[in-house]
Amino acid sequence: MTSVVDKRKNKFNRYKDLRENPTELLEPAIKPVKEYDAFDRIKDIADEGTFKEFEFNFPETNPLEFEGYVEKKEALRKENNCHDAIIAGECEIGKMPCVLAVMNKKFMMASMGMELGETFCRALEYAGEKRLPFIVFTASGGARMQEGILSLMQMAKTSAVVKRFKDEGGLYITVLTHPTTGGVSASFATLGDITLAEPKALIGFAGPRVIEQTIGQKLPEGFQRAEFLQEHGFVDAIVRREDMKEMLEKILMLHKNVYEGR
Template sequence: MLKGLFKKTKYITVNPDSLNNHKLDKKPVIPDGMWVKCPKCGKIVYKDDMDKNYKICNFCNHHFRLTFKERIKYLADKDSFIEWDKDIKTINPLEFPGYYEKITNIKTKKQMNEAVITGKCSIAGEECVICVMDSSFMMGSMGSVVGEKVTRAIENAIKLRLPVVIFTVSGGARMQEGMYSLMQMAKVSAALGRLDKEGLLYICVLTDPTTGGVTASFAMLGDIILAEPKALIGFAGKRVIEQTINQKLPEDFQTSEFLLEHGFIDKIVPRYDLRKVLSKLIYMHKV
């Protein structure tokens, strides 16, 4: 009597209607940009979760690079940011082949005018002048417009009696502008010298990567120098230095942690604490 209950059927019948008219071999549709692979630990991170976590990997704490819009969104009080010198245009002083076309293409694609944005904002109620570099525009390289915008921002800070906060991320001086680019190191440094004489605070926040002429100038001139965890910070590349001095360098060489240990920076601050730390520092050093 029970034997028939356990009888194995030879074929499985599938009702076509249950497939909702979909093909069996059709691949699931996953929207682009929904998931992000962490370059450090290799784990797949849900983008919305990462955005809520300040673009920090939930598994290994890796800090992804931010655009200037993301940086301001995470840092500044809502609707407090006022941009300055938006319409300063990059020219091609050396008539470097293809430079003008490259700049034009990046402007159109990235919807930004240069590798730095400057202006005024408040951070947890504390007013300051802010400059944010962006690696998505020619790797944050420093050309004449970058130097001019940062210099003007510092000069405005002197007039307004406000502290200056600069977020650095750069591959160094922009080779397409040659000596014009290198001159920005002296120009910005001179402006910071005037800021210092006025007794106004300058905080520099080093992010990944900060290298070349930016490191050799205003990135290391802060009254207080902060850095994000595991950021690459240096002047020349590690391989170039090893070939020059004919020595093997430590694995963590040119990281935030190495620089903190050797006294080059004051503190490593995770991104989720930056807003609180900056507002406290600005409050403590009010003129």
């Protein structure tokens, strides 16, 4: 029989799990009321009061004239206080100036369409011009299906801009959060000079369901999780959310020679 103490301990551990593995599915009873979102992230990572969001004036776009797409975006904009699924701006992290971009999965699973791709590119180009390090927190279901081939082409566009930024000596850091899949994982998310990931984040090209259907078998436990990727050599370090700011400060500090006399 479980003692009262054990029960309390279990409960405590579950809360601890919640802090350590926020991406895990939790029992409804202990599910946080508000999901940790892109704005929470910016608040936790950027030095207080330093984040200045870039504002781009994008025209409405619906290249396939896909039914309901524009309406859906309009509703999500109101709900989420952002224009598409990425928020980018200039800030300081540990007093080091940098450009920070965070994907917002509450906006159509942060799928990548033209506006997202363009925002990413302009933010990165800004970092290139100003000689600032660039940090992106990725989370995405992949390409924005509603924009068809134009969403696929964002993969080539963003990758080309990353390549140029890196070739010009820029420090490009990616932090893979849950989930980073499809066209985003197969473009700018996996091109980092430094690649960090959150514990248990699902990271992969194909979705687990598609893989199971293709190979006709259940996937092993932990498949495509951050730890699995690290084991296979694709992640520098797995960093818990509460340690993330400190880790980024350390990495930026370790590159201080690059940005001295900037």
